[in-house]
Amino acid sequence: MTKILIIGDSYAEYGHEGTWPHYLGKYADAEIVCAGIGGGSNYTMLQTFKEKFDDSFDFVIPVLTNYHRIPTVNGYPFLCAFSNLHPRYDTAEHVPPGFKKGLQGYFKYFYENDFQIWVTLSVIKDIMENVLPTQKIIWLDAILHVDQLNFEQFIVNGILVKGALTNISLDLELKEVLGVDPLKFMTEIDGDPRPNHLSKENQKILGKFLSNIVNKTNNNELINKKDLNLLKVRWNKDAEKIYSEFEEKIKKLK
Amino acid sequence: MKILIVGDSYASDSSEGTWPYYLSKEHGYEVLCCGIAGSSNFTTLNILKQTNDISFDYIIIVLTNYHRIPVVQDYPHLSAFLDNHPRFETFNGFPVDYKDALSKYMKYYYDNNFLHWVTISVIKDIMDNIYPHQEIIWIDALLDTEVLMIERLFKKGIKVKGKLTDISMEMEIGEALGIDPYKFIAEMSGDPRRNHLSSANQEILGKFLANIITKSKSGLELTDNEIDLYKVEWDKDPTKIYAEFKEEIKKR
Numbered sequence: 001m002t003k004i005l006i007i008g009d010s011y012a013e014y015g016h017e018g019t020w021p022h023y024l025g026k027y028a029d030a031e032i033v034c035a036g037i038g039g040g041s042n043y044t045m046l047q048t049f050k051e052k053f054d055d056s057f058d059f060v061i062p063v064l065t066n067y068h069r070i071p072t073v074n075g076y077p078f079l080c081a082f083s084n085l086h087p088r089y090d091t092a093e094h095v096p097p098g099f100k101k102g103l104q105g106y107f108k109y110f111y112e113n114d115f116q117i118w119v120t121l122s123v124i125k126d127i128m129e130n131v132l133p134t135q136k137i138i139w140l141d142a143i144l145h146v147d148q149l150n151f152e153q154f155i156v157n158g159i160l161v162k163g164a165l166t167n168i169s170l171d172l173e174l175k176e177v178l179g180v181d182p183l184k185f186m187t188e189i190d191g192d193p194r195p196n197h198l199s200k201e202n203q204k205i206l207g208k209f210l211s212n213i214v215n216k217t218n219n220n221e222l223i224n225k226k227d228l229n230l231l232k233v234r235w236n237k238d239a240e241k242i243y244s245e246f247e248e249k250i251k252k253l254k
Numbered sequence: 255m256k257i258l259i260v261g262d263s264y265a266s267d268s269s270e271g272t273w274p275y276y277l278s279k280e281h282g283y284e285v286l287c288c289g290i291a292g293s294s295n296f297t298t299l300n301i302l303k304q305t306n307d308i309s310f311d312y313i314i315i316v317l318t319n320y321h322r323i324p325v326v327q328d329y330p331h332l333s334a335f336l337d338n339h340p341r342f343e344t345f346n347g348f349p350v351d352y353k354d355a356l357s358k359y360m361k362y363y364y365d366n367n368f369l370h371w372v373t374i375s376v377i378k379d380i381m382d383n384i385y386p387h388q389e390i391i392w393i394d395a396l397l398d399t400e401v402l403m404i405e406r407l408f409k410k411g412i413k414v415k416g417k418l419t420d421i422s423m424e425m426e427i428g429e430a431l432g433i434d435p436y437k438f439i440a441e442m443s444g445d446p447r448r449n450h451l452s453s454a455n456q457e458i459l460g461k462f463l464a465n466i467i468t469k470s471k472s473g474l475e476l477t478d479n480e481i482d483l484y485k486v487e488w489d490k491d492p493t494k495i496y497a498e499f500k501e502e503i504k505k506r
Contacts, residue, residue, distance in 0.1 A: 043368060070363055102362050105355020110323055110363075115296060122375040 002030035002218060003056055007048045008063025011142035011165045012036025014195040021196075023207020028214040033057075036196075041069035042123045042144075049127055059136045059214060062127055063165070064144040067120040068113070070106065120144070121154055128157040136217055138210065142166065159213060159223065163230030168206075169197040177237045193249045200245065201236035209233055255283045256309050257467070260302045261316025264395035264418050265289025267448040274449075276460025281468060286310075292335070294322040295376045295397070302380060306388075312467055313390050315380060316418070317397035320373040321366065323359070336360075340436040341444070373397065374407060381410045391466060393418065393483075412466060412476065416483030421459075422450040430490045438499075446502040453498065454489035462486055 006012045006021050015021035015034025025032040035048050042065055053060055124139075131137055137158025139146075142165045146152060152160060169192075170182035178185075186192060198206060209230070216223045226232045236242075259265050259274055268274035268287030278285040288301050295318055306313065321336060335342060337356065384390060390411030392399075395418045399405055405413065427435035439445055451459060462483075469476050479485040489495075 043371070046371075047367075096362075098358060099362055102355070102358025105351065105358050106363060109349075109352060109355050110359060114300070118296070119372070119375075122372075122379070125378075126375070 002028055002058045002214060004028070004030050004032050004059040004061060004214070005049075005053055005057045006032060006034045006036060006061045006063065007045045007052070008036040008061075008140070009040050009045070009065035009069075009142055010036065010038035010192075011065075011140075011169075011196050011198075012061070012063040013038045016195070018200060018203060019195050020198065020203045020206040020210070023204050024210045024214070025207075027208050027211030028218075030059075030211075030214065036063060041065065042067065042120045046123045046126055049130070053130070055132065055135075057135060059138060059217075060127070060131065061138045061140055061210070062124075063140045063142045064120070064124075064146065066143045067116050067149070068111075069116075070111075117149070121151070124151070124154055128155075131157065138213055140165065140210075159217070159228065161213075161228050161230060162225075165197070165206075165230070168202060168230060168235055169194070172235055172237070173199055173202065173242050177239050177242050189246060189249050189253060191249075194245050199236065199242045201238070201241060205233060205235055255281070255311050255467070255471070257283050257285045257312045257314060258302075258306060258310045259285060259287040259289060259314045259316070260298050260305070261289040261314075261393075262293050262298070262318035262395055263289065263291035263445075264318075264393075264422075264449050264451075265314070265316040266291045269448065271453055271456060272448050273451065273456045273459040273463070276457045277463050277467075278460075280461055280464035283464070283467070289316060294318065295320065295373045299376045299379055303383060306384065308385050308387075310385075310388060311471075313384060313388055314393065314463065315390055316393050316395045317373075317377075317399070319396040320402070321369050340439045344440050344443075370402070374404060377404075377407050384410070389470060391463065395419065412470060412481060414466075414481050414483060415478075418450070418459075418483070421455060421483060421488060422447070425488060425490065426452055426455065426495050430492045430495050432492075442499070442502050443505075444502075447498050452489065452495045454491070454494055458486060458488055 004024065006015065006024075012021070012034065013036040015025075015032055019034075021032045021034040024030065033052060035052050037044055037048065040048075045062060045065070049060065049062070127137065139155055139158055139160045141161065141163065144151070145164050145166075146155070146160070147162070147164075174180050174182035174185055196203065209227075212227055213223060215221075216227065257277065259268070265274070265287060266289040268278075268285060274285050274287040277283060286305065288305050290297060290301065293301075298315065298318070302313070302315070321338075323336065335345065335348070335352075335356070337360065339345075380390070392408055392411055392413045394414070394416070398417055399408075399413075400415075423435035423439075427433060427438055431438075449456065462480075465480060466476060469480070
């Protein structure tokens with residue numbers, strides 16, 4: 001049986017029934033270990049990789065997150081995401097006292113864009129170096145936007161999926177289908193109720209999409225460009241279904 | 255023969271009388287010294303990427319503390335100033351809110367494992383980014399690669415054994431002058447010694463490195479003693495070493 005490790009940020013956090021890792025396991029007949037950490041940085045992902053990955057796995061799926069996430073939040077991994085670029089930076093209430101002031105100081109004295117980019121590239125290299133020739137990597141882009149950063153040239157080991165998951169969860173599901181400003185909407189509802197930030201139907205579609213890559217790889221079949229492009233997938237665009245995922249949360253807040 | 259030197263304050267001065275000067279003088283080598291005082295290993299990597307070209311034959315990498323904060327935008331000299339820096343309490347050149355930001359940084363963001371991994375990745379990146387004909391000489395200034403057990407990382411180049419702080423602080427100040435080196439440096443407004451070494455030992459270090467380069471260039475095997483800072487006959491004359499600090503002490 002194929003064994004797959006999934007690591008990354010909140011887009012890879014849940015593997016229970018109805019999530020994309022669950023469907024991937026189902027359609028690829030694979031055992032899934034889902035170890036994403038909500039709010040984690042790419043360095044956090046590397047730590048998980050080193051902790052969990054071993055010779056028994058056939059695939060690893062690293063789900064790459066924003067490069068500007070602060071990689072070192074000692075004891076506060078969920079806060080990695082809370083830079084002032086985070087949609088809920090101003091509204092989140094569960095941050096420790098003094099954290100926001102510290103964050104301002106961090107950005108004033110310690111944050112360096114080039115360093116953050118280099119860290120992410122070094123994480124990618126480190127993962128590539130630590131995979132056996134018989135093991136496969138499927139790189140999935142959550143929020144990193146590999147295309148825009150011109151990162152493709154560095155990903156020389158493994159299969160790179162084109163397009164970012166935010167293009168689906170935020171741009172397509174919320175902006176295009178529901179017609180709302182995704183970041184404002186997220187702030188107003190105080191967090192995304194969708195596991196892995198995707199609606200039910202699209203979890204299934206993503207699981208199937210990835211299982212096709214896994215199955216073709218296992219069968220030594222040719223994988224064409226379309227098989228690897230999130231932007232060419234026929235995603236579910238049913239507004240009613242997508243809205244229903246948020247309904248409970250909105251009711252509660254009202 | 256062209257030599258590029260990068261690193262922290264131990265590699266920041268190549269004026270007459272410094273170890274890069276003697277390295278150059280010994281055999282007429284052309285030396286470009288680009289070390290930056292207070293910098294992190296990540297800064298060293300960046301400087302190397304900016305300055306290295308095919309014309310260099312040898313690159314001397316002077317490695318610093320791994321815990322140095324690698325990114326201090328617009329404040330490069332502050333990289334070294336974590337609260338364990340000897341002059342952290344006495345230095346008065348910090349921006350007004352820096353210490354507060356640093357304490358929050360240490361509470362929420364400082365991760366020893368991360369900074370350790372950054373240094374390992376820097377070392378790997380340096381090895382990946384040199385030209386095939388170039389030889390690296392690795393020297394520990396403040397990075398204790400033996401204690402950290404990362405010697406196996408140095409797959410390319412010549413790794414010098416020992417640490418320059420053991421010479422400049424432990425031997426010159428602690429052993430020869432018989433005082434607590436960190437307290438002594440903290441009491442001054444800075445180390446008056448260029449590259450943190452006394453004049454006589456600058457010459458000794460320059461010659462030590464020139465020997466490594468000359469022998470390796472000729473394809474001759476280097477003995478363990480020739481790449482070991484602890485086997486060098488350093489100058490331990492307290493009068494001479496003390497003279498380096500005299501002006502600074504008088505000023506205060």
